[in-house]
Amino acid sequence: MAKGYKAPKQPKQAGMMGQLQKLQEQLEQAQAQLAEETVSGSAGGGAVKVTVTGDQRCKGIEIDPELLKDADVEMLQDLLLAAFNNAIDASRNLASERLGPLTGGLPF
Numbered sequence: 001m002a003k004g005y006k007a008p009k010q011p012k013q014a015g016m017m018g019q020l021q022k023l024q025e026q027l028e029q030a031q032a033q034l035a036e037e038t039v040s041g042s043a044g045g046g047a048v049k050v051t052v053t054g055d056q057r058c059k060g061i062e063i064d065p066e067l068l069k070d071a072d073v074e075m076l077q078d079l080l081l082a083a084f085n086n087a088i089d090a091s092r093n094l095a096s097e098r099l100g101p102l103t104g105g106l107p108f
Helices: 010-036 073-103
Strands: 038-043 048-053 058-063
Touching (some): 010 048
Antiparallel strands (some): 048 058
């Protein structure tokens, strides 16, 4: 070894690895909780509602039967798209709230 070289102390390395492992466990737990939480987005004054989980899985779509009486397919498609995008945005915001403190702003 070179003169003056000081090997790193093992306790610091072990402590750092323990902290990383704990952080990984916290992230996994937060992600599991996100998979259980749901958020919704709506369009057309609530005529179309989409529910997604915090990990961005679509769980349900509700359409007011009154909306179907007009049978305007293009309007229904637009409302579904808007409601779904609103729900996905809400899901991303929820994930950011839950995971942000753990990731220190890193993308996930």
